[in-house]
Structures are given as structure tokens and as C-alpha cells.
Amino acid sequence: MLDLINVSYDTRIPNNVGLSSDKRVLKALEKWHPGYINWWNDLIPRKFQESLIYLRTAVSVDPKGWAKFDYVKMPEYRWGILLAPKVEGRIIPCGEHYGEPAWQEVPGEYRAMLRRLIVIQGDTEPASVEQQRFLALTAPSLYDMRNLFQVNVEEGRHLWAMVYLLHKYFGRDGREEADELLRRQSGSEEAPRLLGAFNEETPDWLSFFMFTYFTDRDGKMQLESLAQSGFDPLSRSCRFMLTEEAHHMFVGETGVGRTIQRTCEAMREAGIDDPFDVDRVRDLGVIDLPLIQKKLNLHYTLSLDLFGQEVSTNAANAFNAGIKGRYHENRLDDDHQLKDATYPVWNFVDGKLVREEVPALTAINMRLRDDYTKDAAGGVGRWNKIIEKAGIEFELKLPHEAFHRQIGVFAGKTFDPEGNLLTQAEYEARKGEWLPNKTDGDFIQSLMKQVTEPGKYAGWIAPPKVGIDNKPGDFEYVKLHMA
Ligand code: BYC
Numbered sequence: 001m002l003d004l005i006n007v008s009y010d011t012r013i014p015n016n017v018g019l020s021s022d023k024r025v026l027k028a029l030e031k032w033h034p035g036y037i038n039w040w041n042d043l044i045p046r047k048f049q050e051s052l053i054y055l056r057t058a059v060s061v062d063p064k065g066w067a068k069f070d071y072v073k074m075p076e077y078r079w080g081i082l083l084a085p086k087v088e089g090r091i092i093p094c095g096e097h098y099g100e101p102a103w104q105e106v107p108g109e110y111r112a113m114l115r116r117l118i119v120i121q122g123d124t125e126p127a128s129v130e131q132q133r134f135l136a137l138t139a140p141s142l143y144d145m146r147n148l149f150q151v152n153v154e155e156g157r158h159l160w161a162m163v164y165l166l167h168k169y170f171g172r173d174g175r176e177e178a179d180e181l182l183r184r185q186s187g188s189e190e191a192p193r194l195l196g197a198f199n200e201e202t203p204d205w206l207s208f209f210m211f212t213y214f215t216d217r218d219g220k221m222q223l224e225s226l227a228q229s230g231f232d233p234l235s236r237s238c239r240f241m242l243t244e245e246a247h248h249m250f251v252g253e254t255g256v257g258r259t260i261q262r263t264c265e266a267m268r269e270a271g272i273d274d275p276f277d278v279d280r281v282r283d284l285g286v287i288d289l290p291l292i293q294k295k296l297n298l299h300y301t302l303s304l305d306l307f308g309q310e311v312s313t314n315a316a317n318a319f320n321a322g323i324k325g326r327y328h329e330n331r332l333d334d335d336h337q338l339k340d341a342t343y344p345v346w347n348f349v350d351g352k353l354v355r356e357e358v359p360a361l362t363a364i365n366m367r368l369r370d371d372y373t374k375d376a377a378g379g380v381g382r383w384n385k386i387i388e389k390a391g392i393e394f395e396l397k398l399p400h401e402a403f404h405r406q407i408g409v410f411a412g413k414t415f416d417p418e419g420n421l422l423t424q425a426e427y428e429a430r431k432g433e434w435l436p437n438k439t440d441g442d443f444i445q446s447l448m449k450q451v452t453e454p455g456k457y458a459g460w461i462a463p464p465k466v467g468i469d470n471k472p473g474d475f476e477y478v479k480l481h482m483a
């Protein structure tokens, strides 16, 4: 009897999908495996490959105890294939097949659409590891270095999750797509990653924290909508991925929060009240709040682009097909088909930004993006509490969605962070006030020094409130290989 909760270790690839009795897929995955290991080994600097990292590994899909913590060398990490438990009687939650039993096999008419979505999802996972490949060299502590590697191995596992679906359900073209996922590279000229934000650099730790807060949260929203898929294996795969995603966003939220905390403390100690007294704040070796706002502006807007066009027939087709649902589709109280519903989307009429009602079916991307914005606002509020508590007058804000966009109705036009339309010249002249400029980047780089003594932190960031796995403050999260 197949155990669908606990993970089986009887093949090289841990799994709860019965791989040992699915010879065809097992063979395909074993063939793909060495390419994956090569990709990993070429990517992460040598000395970290040989270090012992205190990582969690999934051993079950039971939400109460799915992870175990131990020291591992990353190339020996057990990347597994894990699907959340099957929900008996699950139905297709939306679209024209609403109410029919969820598909256990790929529905022929939607094969191409499904494959495309799985490939896009799969492409982002290794891309993020590529973007973060050099950060360990400047980690502000062993705690942070460990968190980086935890995020990286799990993004690697997310790639495995999508590759499993391609191998299992898409035959030969699925295998070809799986190979392509290892061939494309973030930022490459010849074979870039598919989505814009995944070809940008993650040059420093503040970017890493902003990325895991804002871009991993796009991951969360997209996974939430794929978790609503009528194609049950995709739904189950994404549901388990979401449990890991929560930690990535935790790393982002607390990372930015600790950066803010340290800045506020240093300002207090030095008797600086004015957050815009940037030069004096920087002389303290901490990141000024206006620069934190600029980084926020950058990463939030890059992430907004990942939701696609506001009005999208691709998205309408995916919803109608029952391949992709809305956020919490199964908890929404309507016809789940959007026959007569409308939804307000941004449009640009006579030089003015307005929200216009359009058929809700075409506004699926816009709606998910609105849900994202609400979700993203929560952490910003908590960051502001830290600033307020320190008695400093400054408020971080999500910029207007029109600002700094490359995709959708705002693309090709220039706006300020309040959403006022600017001429190209006005925008260029003021851009440096709203997005990190060269001086800002150089300043942050000057702070990026690796700290490797257990329990010690770089001067620009506060220690965390609690350790990982309840470990004490001076716990050695990474035993560095010295050579
Ligand atoms: N860049 O009708 P539209 C994560 C293309 S992150 C480049 O709006 P659709 C993670 C689009 O492909 C989550 N191209 O498209 C986070 C289309 O081209 P075609 C990743 C773009 O399909 C951190 C055309 O423009 N998962 O997991 O409605 C760390 C028309 O656009 C972009 C997913 O995204 C862009 N930003 O929406 C690690 C889920 N936007 O087909 C991991 C799967 C649009 O006309 N993807 N285009 O040639 C999807 O659901 C959808 O494909 C998208 C786009 C939401 C991305």
C-alpha cells in the first residue's frame, strides 16, 4: 500500500508518488538528475558546496511535522517530489467544467496550455537560485547564510516538482521542456529566463530580502491560483510548495524588518531625528530609510509585472478551462464561471488614469494582482510599526501600480510613485529619487561584508528575535569548509 503522507527513500529521489513502481518516470528523472546536480555544482561557489548547512528537509506532507532539521552538504540534499494528500471527491473549482471531478490525467484539449503554465512556473525556480548565487560571499551572519541556502534548496525542489509533472504527464515534449529548464539562465543573452524579473540581478542582501518578500509573494499568489487547478496533480504539487513558500516570505519580511530596526537604533544612538539626513545616517554604516523605500519601489514594481496584462485572454482561457483559479477560488461565493460579473481594471482615458469595469473573466490577472497588493501591504504596515516605535517620523509606502512598469496598460508611460503622469524628461530627471541609483548601489555594496562568527551580525542589520528550529543565538548554522 502506497504511503501518501510519509516520504519514501527507496529510490535516489525521495517521493510520495510511488516512484519505485513507476519505472518509466523514475528512469526519465534519473536521466535528468545528473544535469541538475551539474547545474547546482557549477552555480554555488565550491567552498559552500563542501560546508555543512543546518537545513530542513521534507520528510512528510503532513502539515504538523513535515520537516526535519540537520546538517547537510548541499549537493547531498535530498530533493524530493512531494504532493499534498489527495482530497477525495475534489471537483474542478471553476470555469466551464465547474463541478466535474478533478482531472487525474491531462485533459487533451488543454495540454498545451497546461504545459506552458508548468514550464513558466518551473522556469522561475532555478532562475531565483541563479540570481542569488553570489550572496553567501557577503552574508551578514551564519543565520542569514543558512536562510539563503534553505530558500535556494527549496527553489531547487520546486524545479523538481515541475519537472516531475513534465516527465510524468507530458511524454517526450515534457522531457524536452525539462532539459530546457536547465539550459536557460538568468540574465543570459542567448537563453534568458522567461519572465522579466527573473533576469534582473539580486546584487545585495537588501535586494534578497525585498525579493523574497515581494517576488516570492508573486510565487505564492501564482501557486495559490495553480493550487486551484482542475488538474489535480498540479494542484497537489502547488499546495505542498505553498507550505515552503511561507518560510521564504518570512525570511524577506524579517530581513527587511531587521534592517529597518538596526537603522532606527543607530539613528537613535547618534541622536539623528531626520530620516532624510542621509549622509549622516550612512556614516553610521546603516541603510537610510529613504533608500529602503527605493528598494521597495523597485522590487514591488518588478513583481507587479509578473502578473501579466490587466486584461488577458490567456488568463480568461485558463480560468474558463478550469486550469487556473482565482485566489481562494474554493472559498469564493459566486457562480465560479463569471458569466455576468465585471471587475474594475486600470485604463488610460484622455490622459487620465481610471478604473473601468470589464468582464471579470478577462480581468483574472488584475484581480490576482489586487489580492497580491493587499497581501503585500501587511508586512509594510509591520515595518512601519518598527519605525514608529523608535520615534522616527517616516512611513514606507507601496508606490502606485502605474510607477515603473514594463507590462500592461502602464508600460511605455512614465509616472511618479503617486501615480501622476510625467513626461519622459521629467521622469528621467527625478528617477534617482525613487529608484536606487549608482551611488545608492555602491553604498550598499560597501556594507556587504561577510560575517562568519556564530552569533555575530554585520553592523547594518539587527539579530533575529528567535533562532531557526529554536536554536540559541550563537548556534553555528553553517559549519564553513575552510580551504
Ligand atoms: N515577462 O495575456 P498575458 C515564483 C507575456 S514566481 C515576460 O497577460 P498571461 C517564484 C505572456 O507570456 C511565479 N512576458 O499573459 C518567485 C504572453 O505571451 P504569449 C511564477 C510576459 O498568460 C520567487 C503575453 O505577454 N509562476 O514562483 O495571462 C522565487 C501576453 O500576456 C510577462 C507563474 O507565473 C512578463 N512579466 O499572464 C522563485 C505562473 N507577462 O503567450 C519562484 C504561470 C506577460 O502571448 N504563469 N508576458 O506569447 C502564468 O500564469 C502566466 O503566464 C503569467 C502571464 C501570469 C506569467
Ligand code: FE
Pocket: 125, 154, 155, 158, 219
Ligand atoms: Fe519556488
Ligand code: FE
Pocket: 155, 216, 219, 245, 248
Ligand atoms: Fe520561494
